[in-house]
Amino acid sequence: MTDANATPRRATMKDVAALAGVGLSTVSRVVAGTAGVRADKVRRVERAIAELNFTRNDFARTLRTGNTATIGVIVTRLSDPFFAQLAHAVQERAQSEGMLVLIASASDDPEQATRVLQSVVSRRLDGLVVVVPEQTDVSYLQQEISGGTPIVLVDRPMAGVVADEVFADNAAGMSLAVDHLVAQGHTRIGCFVHTIGEFTADARRDGFVAAMAAHGLDADAELMPTVIEDAALIAPVLQAMLATDDPPTAIVTTNSPTTKATLRAIRAIDATLALVGFDDLDDADLMERSVTTIAQDPANMGQHAAELLMMRIRGIDAPIRRVVLGTRLVTRS
Amino acid sequence: MTDANATPRRATMKDVAALAGVGLSTVSRVVAGTAGVRADKVRRVERAIAELNFTRNDFARTLRTGNTATIGVIVTRLSDPFFAQLAHAVQERAQSEGMLVLIASASDDPEQATRVLQSVVSRRLDGLVVVVPEQTDVSYLQQEISGGTPIVLVDRPMAGVVADEVFADNAAGMSLAVDHLVAQGHTRIGCFVHTIGEFTADARRDGFVAAMAAHGLDADAELMPTVIEDAALIAPVLQAMLATDDPPTAIVTTNSPTTKATLRAIRAIDATLALVGFDDLDDADLMERSVTTIAQDPANMGQHAAELLMMRIRGIDAPIRRVVLGTRLVTRS
DNA sequence: TTGAAAGCGATACCAG
DNA sequence: CTGGTATCGCTTTCAA
DSSP states (O other): OOSOSSOOOOOOHHHHHHHHTSOHHHHHHHHHTOSOSOHHHHHHHHHHHHHHTOOOOHHHHHHHHOOOSEEEEEESOTTSHHHHHHHHHHHHHHHTTTOEEEEEEOOSOHHHHHHHHHHHHTTOOSEEEEOOOTTSOOHHHHHHHHTTOOEEEESSOOTTOOOEEEEEOHHHHHHHHHHHHHHTTOOOEEEEBSOSSSHHHHHHHHHHHHHHHHTTOOOOGGGOOBOOSOHHHHHHHHHHHHTSSSOOSEEEESSHHHHHHHHHHHHHHTOOOEEEEESOOTTGGGBSSOOEEEEOOHHHHHHHHHHHHHHHHTTOOOOOOEEEEOOEEEOOO | OOSOSSOOOOOOHHHHHHHHTSOHHHHHHHHHTOSOSOHHHHHHHHHHHHHHTOOOOHHHHHHHHOOOSEEEEEESOTTSHHHHHHHHHHHHHHHTTTOEEEEEEOOSOHHHHHHHHHHHHTTOOSEEEEOOOTTSOOHHHHHHHHTTOOEEEESSOOTTOOOEEEEEOHHHHHHHHHHHHHHTTOOSEEEEBSOSSSHHHHHHHHHHHHHHHHTTOOOOGGGOOBOOSOHHHHHHHHHHHHTSSSOOSEEEESSHHHHHHHHHHHHHHTOOOEEEEESOOTTGGGBSSOOEEEEOOHHHHHHHHHHHHHHHHTTOOOOOOEEEEOOEEEOOO
């Protein structure tokens, strides 16, 4: 209240020590909760802390001790609910261990992702959960790992980085989708692949082909276009497919934007088709057309990633682990 | 590569200086990009940096300079898309200024929110964007503000904290909703309020009442129940309303979970009703029943919050500002 | 232009 | 039990 404008310098342990009439080390002990300080001194220190409104400077502490009690989560786009949930789960888990989580959003642009990743890495956090575009330059991550900073890769592997990993079982998921459709009598099934040359897209596409083969069915390349996640572009492709002699009666998609775009395309050209989408859709029950989906569980992925990281941070020296999480068929008719 | 297991100590500026054969300060200057170092020395230092794989320890830097180049964003739940988008927008804006963003998710539980908030505050970041449950204990935030850490409150005010604020114009939004329905000929309009005693809920409810009054219509208390965001609980309430002599022909809701729950309730009891929901719905175009909404723009809110914060961080000493952002009627029939 | 040296605020080892 | 004191790694005068 006195000296209202001049930003009052924050109290340090030295100030507390002076006011309490004890040594600096004693204050440090009290703050750290170390046992072995006489009760009356503890009280005096605590009173001084309250009076001066002291909070310890974590930067100094970190500089001295080297640990940050913080883990970093870098996801491609936080505005994507999948990643938001993933990040949230990591945070919840880490928090229960008293750690803080620095969440950073990297953007789809590999250049920018590299910068964000760099700036997080330079924070020397205790561990990192990483989901970035596959083209991102992550060469220095390996150095971090060998430098002792544990890293967990989620959703997709990164070339040149050997680390613990948490992935969805993409192939099994596609198998679930195909099994479901075949059980309903479909034999001409198409697969809309969201992109090419990326881990999840390729894995799901391959999974589709394998699942079809397992049923003795042919995965016709004509029915497996790589489609941009845009209804206006999907509609003509779909229409052309349906105009052939042997049109598909069902479609499987490889991610949720594609599922939504396909739903819009189907509506636009008023087609009749079964559809199974990879990744669950929120509020699918409210949709005009029911959609069966293959649900991944982002929260579960986040928990596993956090778990793995905590284990490494605690110094457990187990071999590199790859956790592959199952998916679930959510049937809606 | 040599000495593979013993975690190699990270190189420091001192190491770089030694290898490059220059003084410590020179290395610091090169790293900081300060002008006035002879080109050949710059080169030598850079070579040494590359060789030793040096990265500056930000904690030491922060300890010395006092600024973290990091802002904190605390939101109630990151798994809520609204907040995820908000946080993402802050991050994008901050990043373009070279700042990092620490995003923390606080949970709906005020106790836990308090702890998260505390731990973020103890990080002494350059600024904070805060959205926490209204019951959260934020007494110490005011100290932070007077201690020089700028804070921006988003979405809702917090008792006892005088800071810059970014809110949606809740009353005007409700007015948009009512105007729209009245223009369609509705006069008996209900309002499902998601809770009581919270800023947004109260503001929207009051806005509804005022908007009705502006049309000379009565906002019947019977038609303004406080409903839990659950279709099973809303259905009987709605059914009872419709069974009266003078049933509503339209409903306005005060947030998106309520909108969705109401959609489900309407479907469950097969009612015929117009509906306008506060907060836009993703993929509303794919829904069985079209829903007109009042859209807030979380990204815009985030940008404004970041802008305000940057301004304060730069030391602009303007009076406290309250930014009220407009909402938009998204008509779907 | 450059280097030496004094801190930033905590921790932790050592005597007492 | 307690209090000095030497760091942690960097920035920033201050002289040279």
